[in-house]
Amino acid sequence: VLGDTALVTLYGGLADLPAFDPDLDTAAPPPAVRHLRTSIHWADAVVFSTPEYAGALPGSFKNLLDWTIGDDAAGSVYEKPVAWLNTAPRGAAGAHAELRTVLTYAHARIVEEACRTVPLQASLLGPDGLVGDPAALAEITALASVLRARVVPRSAS
Numbered sequence: 001v002l003g004d005t006a007l008v009t010l011y012g013g014l015a016d017l018p019a020f021d022p023d024l025d026t027a028a029p030p031p032a033v034r035h036l037r038t039s040i041h042w043a044d045a046v047v048f049s050t051p052e053y054a055g056a057l058p059g060s061f062k063n064l065l066d067w068t069i070g071d072d073a074a075g076s077v078y079e080k081p082v083a084w085l086n087t088a089p090r091g092a093a094g095a096h097a098e099l100r101t102v103l104t105y106a107h108a109r110i111v112e113e114a115c116r117t118v119p120l121q122a123s124l125l126g127p128d129g130l131v132g133d134p135a136a137l138a139e140i141t142a143l144a145s146v147l148r149a150r151v152v153p154r155s156a157s
């Protein structure tokens with residue numbers, strides 16, 4: 001976040017993460033874990049979005065969250081402002097209950113007013129695959145601006 005603007009980056013390294021193993025969680029963790037943790041360090045806030053598998057969080061995503069727990073460096077998920085965007089057409093209540101449990105365990109700062117449920121049927125997407133529906137778009141924009149307002153900007157120096 002800088003002034004009134006925010007740069008949004010999409011984390012794309014989920015499939016590269018090894019299964020969590022405390023023996024690998026050393027001062028020099030695997031490169032994919034370093035990349036995950038550095039991405040979080042650089043972010044002023046994090047937005048999570050997940051489907052639900054078998055009534056729970058997808059295992060691969062829980063694995064990602066497990067790798068965030070042992071990070072004791074400055075800028076880790078500890079006390080970081082976080083929110084989620086739940087786009088599941090059927091609610092995914094089980095997955096989001098678990099997400100809350102894990103983020104609470106991690107001492108992340110869940111910004112409740114920013115968390116949004118926006119069921120995204122295919123009909124709400126434009127031909128480019130992006131959200132075209134104005135009401136859905138307004139909810140997603142609200143998530144961003146509420147979360148943005150709760151972030152403490154870093155010093156420009």
Ligand SMILES: Cc1cc2nc3c(=O)[nH]c(=O)nc-3n(C[C@H](O)[C@H](O)[C@H](O)COP(=O)(O)O)c2cc1C
Nearest residue numbers: 050051052053054055056088089090091092093094
């Ligand atoms: C292994 C598996 C388990 C799933 N379990 C659930 C579930 O418990 N609840 C649910 O609402 N959807 C479930 N789904 C549907 C996924 O949530 C759905 O694939 C996800 O929303 C992504 O949809 P999309 O590929 O159409 O974006 C499951 C899908 C898979 C592959």
